[in-house]
Amino acid sequence: xxxxxxxxxxxxxxxxxxxxxxxxxxxxxxxxxxxxxxxxxxxxxxxxxxxxxxxxxxxxxxxxxxxxxxxxxxxxxxxxxxxxxxxxxxxxxxxxxxxxxxxxxxxxxxxxxxxxxxxxxxxxxxxxxxxxxxxxxxxxxxxxxxxxxxxxxxxxxxxxxxxxxxxxxxxxxxxxxxxxxxxxxxxxxxxxxxxxxxxxxxxxxxxxxxxxxxxxxxxxxxxxxxxxxxxxxxxxxxxxxxxxxxxxxxxxxxxxxxxxxxxxxxxxxxxxxxxxxxxxxxxxxxxxxxxxxxxxxxxxxxxxxxxxxxxxxxxxxxxxxxxxxxxxxxxxxxxxxxxxxxxxxxxxxxxxxxxxxxxxxxxxxxxxxxxxxxxxxxxxxxxxxxxxxxxxxxxxxxxxxxxxxxxxxx
Amino acid sequence: xxxxxxxxxxxxxxxxxxxxxxxxxxxxxxxxxxxxxxxxxxxxxxxxxxxxxxxxxxxxxxxxxxxxxxxxxxxxxxxxxxxxxxxxxxxxxxxxxxxxxxxxxxxxxxxxxxxxxxxxxxxxxxxxxxxxxxxxxxxxxxxxxxxxxxxxxxxxxxxxxxxxxxxxxxxxxxxxxxxxxxxxxxxxxxxxxxxxxxxxxxxxxxxxxxxxxxxxxxxxxxxxxxxxxxxxxxxxxxxxxxxxxxxxxxxxxxxxxxxxxxxxxxxxxxxxxxxx
Numbered sequence: 001x002x003x004x005x006x007x008x009x010x011x012x013x014x015x016x017x018x019x020x021x022x023x024x025x026x027x028x029x030x031x032x033x034x035x036x037x038x039x040x041x042x043x044x045x046x047x048x049x050x051x052x053x054x055x056x057x058x059x060x061x062x063x064x065x066x067x068x069x070x071x072x073x074x075x076x077x078x079x080x081x082x083x084x085x086x087x088x089x090x091x092x093x094x095x096x097x098x099x100x101x102x103x104x105x106x107x108x109x110x111x112x113x114x115x116x117x118x119x120x121x122x123x124x125x126x127x128x129x130x131x132x133x134x135x136x137x138x139x140x141x142x143x144x145x146x147x148x149x150x151x152x153x154x155x156x157x158x159x160x161x162x163x164x165x166x167x168x169x170x171x172x173x174x175x176x177x178x179x180x181x182x183x184x185x186x187x188x189x190x191x192x193x194x195x196x197x198x199x200x201x202x203x204x205x206x207x208x209x210x211x212x213x214x215x216x217x218x219x220x221x222x223x224x225x226x227x228x229x230x231x232x233x234x235x236x237x238x239x240x241x242x243x244x245x246x247x248x249x250x251x252x253x254x255x256x257x258x259x260x261x262x263x264x265x266x267x268x269x270x271x272x273x274x275x276x277x278x279x280x281x282x283x284x285x286x287x288x289x290x291x292x293x294x295x296x297x298x299x300x301x302x303x304x305x306x307x308x309x310x311x312x313x314x315x316x317x318x319x320x321x322x323x324x325x326x327x328x329x330x331x332x333x334x335x336x337x338x339x340x341x342x343x344x345x346x347x348x349x350x351x352x353x354x355x356x357x358x359x360x361x362x363x364x365x366x367x368x369x370x371x372x373x374x375x376x377x378x379x380x381x382x383x384x385x386x387x388x389x390x391x392x393x394x395x396x397x398x399x400x401x402x403x404x405x406x407x408x409x410x
Numbered sequence: 411x412x413x414x415x416x417x418x419x420x421x422x423x424x425x426x427x428x429x430x431x432x433x434x435x436x437x438x439x440x441x442x443x444x445x446x447x448x449x450x451x452x453x454x455x456x457x458x459x460x461x462x463x464x465x466x467x468x469x470x471x472x473x474x475x476x477x478x479x480x481x482x483x484x485x486x487x488x489x490x491x492x493x494x495x496x497x498x499x500x501x502x503x504x505x506x507x508x509x510x511x512x513x514x515x516x517x518x519x520x521x522x523x524x525x526x527x528x529x530x531x532x533x534x535x536x537x538x539x540x541x542x543x544x545x546x547x548x549x550x551x552x553x554x555x556x557x558x559x560x561x562x563x564x565x566x567x568x569x570x571x572x573x574x575x576x577x578x579x580x581x582x583x584x585x586x587x588x589x590x591x592x593x594x595x596x597x598x599x600x601x602x603x604x605x606x607x608x609x610x611x612x613x614x615x616x617x618x619x620x621x622x623x624x625x626x627x628x629x630x631x632x633x634x635x636x637x638x639x640x641x642x643x644x645x646x647x648x649x650x651x652x653x654x655x656x657x658x659x660x661x662x663x664x665x666x667x668x669x670x671x672x673x674x675x676x677x678x679x680x681x682x683x684x685x686x
Binding site for chain 2: 038039040077080083084090091094235239240243244246247250251253254257258260261262263264265266270271273274283354400403404406
């Protein structure tokens with residue numbers, strides 16, 4: 001991509017450094033001069049919000065790790081000791097626990113924005129697939145973090161989720177034993193989950209670098225889905241995108257603070273304040289809200305193996321979107337039918353989330369099945385066929401044309 | 411246009427999902443009480459926490475441990491606000507197992523501020539053996555470990571009204587919820603009927619009756635009042651930093667609102683001459 005300007009080191013030290021390690025010019029071209037489409041709306045700020053949340057989670061997590069004890073007999077009380085005896089420990093823990101929810105909320109908005117504006121399409125396939133990998137890493141990290149307080153839900157979530165691997169034909173039982181490090185969820189399981197929960201965020205940070213690198217190769221998509229055709233279609237990342245991102249991070253933090261300070265336990269299951277008891281199954285095991293749609297898909301299918309397959313497929317299928325969607329037009333703004341089907345898809349995911357939180361009986365199972373069928377049909381039937389038959393609206397010739405016509409109409 | 415489509419799609423999915431809505435739980439929802447610590451500016455009422463502590467000490471502590479609470483906490487700011495001397499006197503009224511001493515023996519000594527509340531039974535098995543096989547739950551975080559699920563759409567409303575008092579409401583419900591079992595309901599041996607307890611049959615006999623705990627400050631000595639006081643005390647025991655949390659939260663919110671306002675106007679200024 002051609003930038004608006006290039007970095008010219010002024011001071012002798014920066015000139016000296018530039019010849020040896022051009023880090024300043026890398027930062028300059030990536031975060032200052034980097035051209036960003038001028039018509040980006042606020043849905044594009046969620047990438048920055050996600051980077052911010054990753055930072056929040058890593059910083060609070062590192063401090064929490066200094067006070068936490070990964071042992072089945074001590075973990076629950078060490079978390080309570082953080083709440084009671086560590087200075088501002090309650091703040092660290094509530095920011096971290098609520099932060100996980102807000103991290104997932106932001107990633108769902110980010111994914112939905114990509115789906116709406118066709119950000120997964122050529123030439124952004126690798127960027128999109130890296131995003132799916134990031135989401136998978138987040139799911140794994142969030143799950144293992146949820147196990148660490150060693151409450152009832154922690155223990156039973158660990159039991160239910162690791163048991164899913166027992167559905168693998170032939171190797172199921174040995175794989176589960178290997179995951180547990182024993183013949184039941186126990187101390188080795190908690191210890192390795194802690195280790196991995198500390199490791200994976202740094203893997204996420206690494207993949208985020210790749211994600212941003214891929215983004216800077218192909219440039220950002222934009223609400224029209226028409227590639228920028230020159231400098232008049234773009235503005236410099238700083239100050240234009242940075243100030244916009246900062247403003248929305250501020251708004252996001254207001255909602256975040258609302259939950260952290262006024263209702264920190266709203267997003268947590270009360271049962272997780274009961275210490276883990278392997279001898280007593282809770283009446284109703286539910287995962288955190290951000291996994292509920294996938295949990296509903298899992299439970300909608302009576303066969304365990306097929307259910308687990310559907311669960312994995314429901315996330316992995318996202319990676320194939322660039323090839324399942326046959327339409328040449330990116331943005332749903334110019335695809336009236338895709339737009340309708342996509343909104344129904346979003347509603348189906350929310351509906352599945354609700355069903356995932358309810359007891360799987362009677363009408364709930366039937367509803368979950370209908371919505372699960374729609375979930376997969378959206379990717380496997382609607383996306384491929386729609387591109388072939390859908391009448392699309394005429395695209396603007398360029399971003400600046402679309403922006404100026406909008407300005408004239410307003 | 412966009413909004414009505416979103417609403418349409420949302421309505422479609424939820425009507426599908428809600429086609430078979432039925433509330434599964436047999437027990438009643440505990441009625442929501444007014445709490446001094448509810449809402450953005452709500453904080454604990456010290457007198458109420460002291461009364462609640464009195465109930466814990468005189469009644470609950472016979473069977474229920476509260477292992478995570480230390481005697482020093484009784485004098486912490488934002489708590490029952492006992493003076494340090496009072497907290498020390500309370501600590502000394504408990505016998506704590508310590509040791510081993512130079513002879514290798516465990517011994518009993520009066521509690522100190524640094525000690526945590528000693529449990530009423532040496533271990534869980536001893537508690538079960540003494541109480542007909544049932545283990546009374548530890549009360550340290552009980553007020554956060556219990557709630558009645560409101561279901562949809564209550565949980566959406568609760569996010570806006572900052573409802574976080576499901577635990578205290580439940581505890582108050584249990585204290586006041588002992589009634590005769592409904593016709594046709596058979597209770598297991600040793601069970602009592604409590605309309606707010608999941609399943610209805612509770613192992614704990616009715617713990618409080620009118621006039622049982624003598625208040626010195628003229629507060630009505632009713633089961634309803636006892637229920638509110640012990641629930642408030644247990645909420646504090648479970649969440650001792652609530653007062654500080656809400657105070658800091660208000661400061662953080664004001665800061666963030668001002669910051670976001672400044673960022674908004676900066677953004678406007680930068681983008682003023684750029685059509686977007």
